[in-house]
Amino acid sequence: MTLKMGVVGTGAIGREHIERITKRISGAEIVALSDIHQENAEQIIRDFKLDAQFFATDAELIAADVDAVIVSSWGPAHEETVLKAIEAGKYVFCEKPLATTAEGCKRIIDAEMKQGKRLLQVGFMRRYDAGYQMLKQALDAKEIGEPLMLSCQHFNPQVDENYTTDMAVVDTLIHEIDVLHWLVDDDYESIQVFYPKQTKNKLSHLKDPQIVHLVTKSGISIHAEIFVNCGYAYDIQCRVVGEDGILSLPEVSSLGIRKDAKRSENLLMDWKKRFMDAYDNEFNAFINAIEKTGSPSYPTAWDGYVAAVTADAGVKAQQSGEVEKIDLPETPDFYRI
């Protein structure tokens, strides 16, 4: 069975997903595209020699002969397209954010539950990174007993002037928010943000670095450093202290070099290279889970909602300097997979 997919939004990330599905992944084909810039979509059809049709609107694309819709348009447009696709009973792969507000995410959850089966997968790719998967597997196997304290680092070499203080939470930390509660199989309880000494290598409107302190319902403490002008590398780290030891994400694979009075290994400067395989894996999981179970894989719409509610509390915490509660109901059974 080959899954027929339509893509709504053919900008940079949409294009990458199209290339992924066309060139590197089996089991799906791109049959429909929609974009506000028609010429953009048509260029992609030519570039990848797609046997695909252009639609002027998301509604028309959803109504066409497609099994699944990839939503990779501008963030604020996600919710509406997702809702239309769900109502039409189509599978959805939605790039983050699921919606720009927690309420929007909630509306999607309600629509999906009304359909009676899970149709949607959110594009938080870290869960499909080989390193995080090893970490998850080792934690689940209780290799270090119960996890007690996590420390993470999300460092970017540099950001441009459009990057604002709140984006440290809603764009950057959002990946840790999604992956960490999955990793320790726990829900968040509270969040606090500290501003340590600031780097000289930043624009004046921005707070950088920032330290985020998350606490889970069972009391696990998460210390996350967000530093988006660190200069030296795109460097993602995650370390879990458990009752019997410590586990850390693998370093990025690199040659051993002994040269110039140093032994060294190269780090990445470009974030795109870090999770390239994870992007492939999340689509493989989407396609295979639909084939096997009739529903896509995780992260679910509920995970998208958790991320939105936590990020909202995080932005509030950035402003208040206080410990902010994260109010989340229990995960519905519908979303337990």
Added chain:
Amino acid sequence: MTLKMGVVGTGAIGREHIERITKRISGAEIVALSDIHQENAEQIIRDFKLDAQFFATDAELIAADVDAVIVSSWGPAHEETVLKAIEAGKYVFCEKPLATTAEGCKRIIDAEMKQGKRLLQVGFMRRYDAGYQMLKQALDAKEIGEPLMLSCQHFNPQVDENYTTDMAVVDTLIHEIDVLHWLVDDDYESIQVFYPKQTKNKLSHLKDPQIVHLVTKSGISIHAEIFVNCGYAYDIQCRVVGEDGILSLPEVSSLGIRKDAKRSENLLMDWKKRFMDAYDNEFNAFINAIEKTGSPSYPTAWDGYVAAVTADAGVKAQQSGEVEKIDLPETPDFYRI
């Protein structure tokens, strides 16, 4: 364009290639199978829901509507199937060995040159391993100047009683033989084999470990340790000393663990996991190169011939204890890619 492929030999490795092409790789499909065990081939057709036809003989399969033939039968059968496919002008992906004798490889080369274009790629997958590719790239960029000395280790946890002393060269070292001359872009000049102190963990008929000393035409010295009952892991290492520094293959990616008075990272016990991505990559390269250039990628039939001649000298060196010359003509321009 989708490459129509036929598979001759559907044992363990044939089955893996079929899964690879069907499940993980774009641009090709399996349309024909041949095997001396018909039920085996038909089971695979059912397992992977292939739209493929069974043929009783390689000749019939080659004559059918296939663009390319995967030769994954028993080693001694390779040469004949390859020659038939080349004569029919079909592309060939031939598992190692290309042929069991240097003369057989030479016959394949002659047949291919007669066709006027390269049709064949040999299944030495290491050249497609990300680590070796980083190493090649760094060497080509002269990051450590000219390479002067290499040291390699090819360790297996254990071998069974069918493994004989000569297999250390023709089955195990053969991968180093192929990848190393490519890595340093040089030809071999001589080979010598030493038997150091032997492990107690081996059967009496076997020499283990063995040390191989290869020298290239430009004088690069290669020290390779073959140890197939090392017990502790499947552990492949490669270290290149150059005029300005040292480069080493990356370690296998693994969690950092601090536990039980140790900091550690896991090694692999199963060789299949080590080069899994490399196998995918070699087929991607085969398919994409044919699409782009009309010929497959490396390693070429010439590389298969180099491996066979070098392995022959290696087996002679195992017996003589002497430095054995490796007699190879210049690489024909036809095979320079």
Added chain:
Amino acid sequence: MTLKMGVVGTGAIGREHIERITKRISGAEIVALSDIHQENAEQIIRDFKLDAQFFATDAELIAADVDAVIVSSWGPAHEETVLKAIEAGKYVFCEKPLATTAEGCKRIIDAEMKQGKRLLQVGFMRRYDAGYQMLKQALDAKEIGEPLMLSCQHFNPQVDENYTTDMAVVDTLIHEIDVLHWLVDDDYESIQVFYPKQTKNKLSHLKDPQIVHLVTKSGISIHAEIFVNCGYAYDIQCRVVGEDGILSLPEVSSLGIRKDAKRSENLLMDWKKRFMDAYDNEFNAFINAIEKTGSPSYPTAWDGYVAAVTADAGVKAQQSGEVEKIDLPETPDFYRI
């Protein structure tokens, strides 16, 4: 010149210092001992074949022909002996704590300043650890620009039932308190303590692990994990994030081991081995600084006072759960070295 030293308190640590000075260090000799257990002191004289005299009281020992006094008695007795020695104009090497209260430390400072020159060095040995010294040197050289965030781990395999929650600050964290403000050349501003999820491997009266958040006057944020029943090792780590990169303490030197499907290096279980060289170095510094400058080296009595004030605020923070201010006057010029 050989420094004549008297030791007040010949228990475990006193005995080690005596062995150190007698067996491994040049420039000083033990000529006098005092202890409430006379037989203990006399046993040491015999064991190390010392040409040394026993004194029943610290006052008599100080009055004797000694240049310097090592105070290694029970913590609550330190202040009184130190004050007597300073009043007698003798050099003092005082084991931590300098005094059990900030007021006691202040009295020692006043006494020393009255003498017009520094006479005392406190036994915080970490500043003499080769790793911390490399870190200090690199930070002073601005190799990573300004330090912004520190994270530390102070892990012990296990503590006995006498270890109480406040000791996490006054006995364990106290070493980080001393070494970190020296490392970043800054003063503390505030301290907060969090209790993450607790380990099952602890006695019920104890909070373990604990997370301490210190902030310096310039805003540097310090995240310190204290975990005294971590089980797996005595493991001290320190990582400094600066504007241009990250520096970390070296790992403990250990063989590389590839065995049992792991590559590993051993960690220490015994804290005594970790800072053995640092203990030697602090005494070398004491002796050499006196010879060269007429005063001992750092840490000074002021550093002892800083540690006491900070630890007091830390204990308050353990109880309040709030951010507690650390009130410290400017370092007097008298103590700037």
Added chain:
Amino acid sequence: MTLKMGVVGTGAIGREHIERITKRISGAEIVALSDIHQENAEQIIRDFKLDAQFFATDAELIAADVDAVIVSSWGPAHEETVLKAIEAGKYVFCEKPLATTAEGCKRIIDAEMKQGKRLLQVGFMRRYDAGYQMLKQALDAKEIGEPLMLSCQHFNPQVDENYTTDMAVVDTLIHEIDVLHWLVDDDYESIQVFYPKQTKNKLSHLKDPQIVHLVTKSGISIHAEIFVNCGYAYDIQCRVVGEDGILSLPEVSSLGIRKDAKRSENLLMDWKKRFMDAYDNEFNAFINAIEKTGSPSYPTAWDGYVAAVTADAGVKAQQSGEVEKIDLPETPDFYRI
């Protein structure tokens, strides 16, 4: 008891040993010096404020009130001074080489055996390096079963024009020669030298790098790379493959650095820093062993002889290109410690 020591030869290394004994080590004092440059010796007496006497000849110094003689003169002068000291029944610490010929070493052995007890220790310091000691301990404990293959690297950044091809064996490899047979508790059987591709960064008269292949009596194979113009560092490595795993010397302790798109640790450029502690330890062992047992520690005169015989065969192998036998009698019981 304080060992009274006289130093014959107060050049660079003599001066270092004097500083070592005076400033960093207990249990010995320098009471006598002899040098062909009297002013040199007298300068040292002033610099270190020694209570020591100058003697015009080694004979006079040996005849004076000294317990032990440090021989740190010019290599060719060693034998004569050593023989005089042994005949006088004095302890001797002799810098390498013990003598410049195997015959010279043999004469020293005969003289020492005639005295009826060991009096001499040779200055091969590597055996006292913490890393080699850990390796020795682990090998003796059979942590990796029987050792089968060793590979070593002895790299210097650069040598000056006085360095000749034979010095790769007699000055550089000599340290591996001494430490490796001790490490595996075995005797050498043969040696062969290969010249791989040569570096452009060397003077024309020199062979560099060189590869040495040593085999022990039990068949252990040793692959040693000597590269004295490697440019990038002073880098000593040793890796032992055993029946159950691999052990490697620890890396030099260094800060972890993440900066400029690299994670790195610094290597040493200056060889003096690499074995500084080992030099201290060898003198501590000399002094303590004499105090405890009446004889110094290892390496013994016999070890000096083994090194000389092996180096002679090595130089022959450099010239012949052949496998050269190393003819050594059994270690006399007199020298088994």
